[in-house]
Amino acid sequence: MSIGLNNVALNFEDGVTRFIACRPGETVADASYRLGINIPLDCRDGACGTCRVHCESGRFDPGHYIEDALSDEEAAQGYGLACQMRPETDLVLAVAASSEVCKTRAAALKGRVASVRRLSDTTFGLSVETEEPVGFLPGQYVNIAVPGSAQARSYSFSSAPGSARAEFLIRNIPGGLMSTFLSEGAREGDDLDLTGPSGSFYLREIRRPVLMLAGGTGLAPFLSMLGKLAETGSDQPIHLVYGVTHDADLVETDALEDAAAKIPGFSFETCVASSESRHPKRGYVTEHLADAHLHGGDVDTYLCGPPAMVDAVRRTFAERALSPASFHFEKFAASGAGGVA
CATH class of the missing domain: 2.40.30.10 (Translation factors)
Structure with a gap:
């Protein structure tokens, strides 16, 4: 990416993500249309609100608009108008439309x-x-x-x-x-x-403690997140619980050790469900959710694993009367079709 350009991820409702590069002073809408992505737009004056998007990460100059198009409350919640907003950093934007409607695709x-x-x-x-x-x-x-x-x-x-x-x-x-x-x-x-x-399962901007829960090959997205955090750093505590069925299923623990050495505040633990395991920590991930890592609910939780694991974690949170600040999850099917495997 050339100096002066800001990379913007457009996340559409159907899970497709497209990346655009905004030139200095260019609005998100102008950059999108320049690249053939027709995000919803009825005006270019900040008057209709049709191009409202939600900023999940990054900073931008909101530009000029009337309150009928975007209220002060919406602006405070991170919404902006694509026809007016000019990126000041890289952005992640949620677009309230499908990629097909916007005449683009993966x-x-x-x-x-x-x-x-x-x-x-x-x-x-x-x-x-x-x-x-x-x-x-x-x-x-x-x-x-x-x-x-x-x-x-x-x-x-x-x-x-x-x-x-x-x-x-x-x-x-x-x-x-x-x-x-x-x-x-x-x-x-x-x-x-x-x-x-x-996919809508991705690392958001970190504003509070983070709890990561991985089951089996559901470790993959967390390795990606940790690789990014090794570059950017974080001033919040991050804890990962990685569970598998059998001892032999534990993989990439050396990568986790490396991440712990590179990322201040990152820690992890592994557990094995099989009763025949010789691993120091046995049982399911739900049996290793310590209060110290739940932060009384003031925690962003990310979970990737099979459907049974997702359901079990939800039940555990309910039983402990715990409601995380945010809960992002990805279920995967055994075949790998229709989900992440």
Whole structure:
């Protein structure tokens, strides 16, 4: 990105994210239309309010508008008008429309297999080399077409945005399309078609303590978030609880140790559910939610894991009469279809 440009992530209601670059002094609306993304717009004078968006991260000059278009209360909540707002930093904006309505779609990306690592009997590490660094928000996923089939699978990035290679954690499912390709057919240099990024599960601007809960390969998006935080830092405590079923399922703990060394205030613990485990901490993630990391509810909670884990965490919060300041979650299906796996 050239000096003077601000990168803006437009998150649409259908989960598609597109990135635009705003030139100095350029409004978000002007930059969007210049790149062929037709966000809702009925005027360019700050009078109708049609282009109202919500800023989830970053700062901007709100420009000029009338109160009928945007109230003081809405402005205080982080809303702005795309036809008037000029980014002062990189932004993440929620657009109240689908990508289809805005005449755009998820980006089609070309990649090649750089390496396939067998991290355990249950997990592959896939490294993909792309023509240029892929833009995404830490925590988001991409759809990868399975070579030799007409199907695609969705996987969260485990690498930080802007990395030279895109990294993924992929569960080894016996007989699964992607698992079979990775274990039997994948070769360095094989072409891959990717579509994305997508998803509303991503790291927001950190304003309070953060609790991260990962189940199995649901660790992937957190590795991406931690990679970003290693670059930007944080002045809030961040704690991760990572749970798996069997001892052999624990992977990438060295990456977590590295993150703990680089990110002030970050800590983590691991647990294993199997009763036959020899791990120091046994049981489910819900059994290892210490009061010290819940901050009486003044905590932003991020959870990625199978549906049963998401439901169990919700029940645990209800039983403890705890309502986190925010609760962001991603469920994934075993097949990887229709969700993140």
